[in-house]
Amino acid sequence: MTVPFTSERIHHVAYRCKDAKQTVDWYERVMGFSYTNAFAEDYVPSTGAYDPYMHIFLDCGGGNVLAFFELPNQPEMGRDEKTPAWVQHLAFKVADFDTLKAAKAHIEAQGVEVLGPTYHGIFRSIYFFDPNGHRLELACDIGTDEQYAELKRVAPLMLEEWDQTKKAPKHADWLHIEPGGE
Template identity: 80%
Template sequence: MIPQIKRIHHVAYRCRDAKETVDWYERVMGMRYTTAFAEDKVPSTGEDDPYMHVFLDCGGGNVLAFFELPNQPEMGKDPNTPAWVQHIAFEVEDEAALQAAKAHLEAEGVDVLGPTYHGIFRSIYFFDPNGHRLELACNIGTAEQYAELADLAPVMLEEWSQTKRAPRHAEWLHKDPATA
């Protein structure tokens, strides 16, 4: 039977320092620290590998978690994947909330890129203290635009699969009305 997914239970990433990470996400992102597990042995594998696993409430039933692994080599990144690819995106209410978040982040000393126009949403991008790229996005699309993109998704995927070039079936996605 195909699993009936209700939601993402949590997404877990590695961190350099669990306390620093929790403090940053509470202060800078407004998330609430809810739970921690600390073990000397990994429950799923039985390996002797002490860890701290912390959980933060992102709102809407979403949970972001981190592992601190003091006995493992220092965190690294995939050298073959650009820094802009792997990221966590969080939704904010609207463009005013996006601008307010940008001002808050910059006041906290965080370098922020954007807002960037994506046709149906605008985003800002920045990094957490562990080097994970984060995105805050607000939806700006219309019901008609979302419906058009849903209809075009299979066509675009098929074209991409064959050509490995960006299909331009929804050209309006690439024209920011704010700069027109």
């Protein structure tokens, strides 16, 4: 099938927030993101529904934008309780493992609990939650060209096996063996 377009990048990703100002302050202080702009309307442009909102945008670097909606007339926000909290998350790339460790120290100094660094074979990462309950991840790549090539090679095999069995395929078990530990 031919698709008549190509995506250049993600324009923005939008989530709900409890408080727009608190969210901007937290992302600037903890993550170093820049607050760039906001839209505020009483009526939703795409649907015409009355639902006042504040839509904020934060520059995450590299042309990536994270946005949030504060929706004061909607029921209190929650999360999908049928999906484990570790599943839905936003992951941001950092330069290297030293940067990841420095980020962890900075984030913890802001009073935020951080899990990790966790070893994933081709990257290491840390995890924490923003004030809205969204799980965030910072990750640094550590894989080799050979490892990425092998993962690409086995990806179709793994997907097919998963589709048939719904059990974790073992093609990439080597990802979970940390050499020397760190």
